[in-house]
Amino acid sequence: MLDFKKYQRGRFNNIKFYCLNSSIKWGQKTITHTYPKSSRTEVEFLGLNKKLFSIELMIDNEFYFSNRKDILKQLNKGSYGTLIHPIDGEIKVAVINSYNVVENDTELGICKISVEFQEVSDKKAPDKKVSLFSRIVNGINQALETSNDIINDNYVVDFVNNLTKAQQQILSITEEVQYQANKIFSDQGILGDIKSLTDSFDNDPLGVVSTAGGLTDYLSNLLNLFSRGGESKDNATAFISMFDLGDNIDTNELTLENTENKKNTEAINTYSQFQYLLYVYNNGLSINFFTIDEVENFINSLEIQYNKLYDSLTIELQDQIDNLKSDLYEYLRGLELYDTIEVKTQKQSLESFVYQYYGNLDFYDKIKDLNNLNNPAFCNPTMKIFQIWT
Structure with missing residues (x-):
């Protein structure tokens, strides 16, 4: 013992x-x-x-x-x-x-x-800082969840015609997603999942549009599937092309039924448009941007959609999208990006030329493609090169 x-x-x-x-x-x-x-x-x-x-x-x-x-x-x-x-x-x-x-x-x-x-030192342990990338992803997921309130707080079905109008609007979104998916997707599994989901709407459209929950479940599942089906750049381009979908809202005779139809149409439109924007944010994290112009053109497309939607969002969603936008733009503009300039040079091998400007051959293939040269390549009298944006 x-x-x-x-x-x-x-x-x-x-x-x-x-x-x-x-x-x-x-x-x-x-x-x-x-x-x-x-x-x-x-x-x-x-x-x-x-x-x-x-x-x-x-x-x-x-x-x-x-x-x-x-x-x-x-x-x-x-x-x-x-x-x-x-x-x-x-x-x-x-x-x-x-x-x-x-x-x-x-x-x-x-x-x-x-x-x-x-x-350890007497100071407190440093707090774990979530990376900018992770913060954006978390913010997107949170905003997607919060956006359901757009439908939950505004969607009404007091009249049969409310259901008919909503059904027509959901059909329009469904057809556009199907068209874009068939155009850019090669993954038959995702295409099959989208078809199964849209078939469920075709078979029972009233089951989808009769409640706010049924409507948000269908649209969120449809857009989530679409966001995962192709290359990030193709998906983002498709979502951006849908930014104008549903912008024309009918203004019929002022009756309670028409007022509710208009309110429903605006809610569905705002909800779907907001989700398009969030999914473009998400796709933007995975796009292999190469030049400054690519990033700035992408950001400009997002700004147009942001400005169009902003006033129709709740204060909570405005705060979320403001934080997301700031983080995403910081992330994109922090990437190693390049601008092009033209330089004069003597006749020499492309290998020597690239090494002269960059100190290594990491940019050899990019410079070759930028100037439409073959391999082995010799320089043109005027060459385009990349400048790093710092």
Whole structure:
């Protein structure tokens, strides 16, 4: 039986333990420099590392289960903690890597844990920053969900003609999606899924348009399927071509029925147009833009749709789309993009020419294609080259 009294005591976040073994890894951060064809060696000192403690600790067998639970809870906390080391005293640390728990059947009531504590600065651990890309994706998903309120808050079906008008409008959107899908998709699986969904509308259109939930379910599923069927650039182009779909709203004689029809038409139009815009945002993240003009033309298309829709959105959706737009434009304009200029040059190999301007041959194929040259290629008297937009 272990005699706990002979072991030194420590604490982690005020949980007591006994220290069986402890080692410390410490010293200078260094970089060793060596040189080709020379025995010369130099060491660069970069400052003192923080201490790394490797400790095999043991908990008291009195109140074993509660003590075990408490120490494991602190080790799993995922934040900085305070280690009271039996020799080095109080240290701000983080638990790193996986720890190992050993419980032996022959030593009931004894739990041995091998754990590494990394000494840290007194400052709080930095918050995890979601990347700009992830923030945009999360924002798109949130806005897609919130946009259902456009239909839920405005769609009414008090008259039979309300259903008829809504059915006609959904049919128009369905036919356009089918047309675009058949034009640009090669994935038969997605095409089959779209056909199955649109067949369900053809077979029971009233089941789709009789409730706000049925309508949003159908449209959101249809547009989501369409957004995943082709190349991102083709999908974005197709959605942009649909920005004008449904803009003409009839203004018939002012009756309650016609007023509700107009309200429904505007709600469906705003909902679908807003979803088109969000899916273009999403596709834009995956398009391989190459030049500044490509990005700016893309952004201009989005701005037109944004300005057209903005006043018809709720304050919540306005806030979401403003944040999304800002993040997306920052992301797109932060890509490594190129502009073209013309330069005069002497007759030389394209390989030499590219190396002269860029210091490597990474742009060889791009410059060759930009100037319509064959391989092996020699330069024209006037050559187009790319400038990096920084």
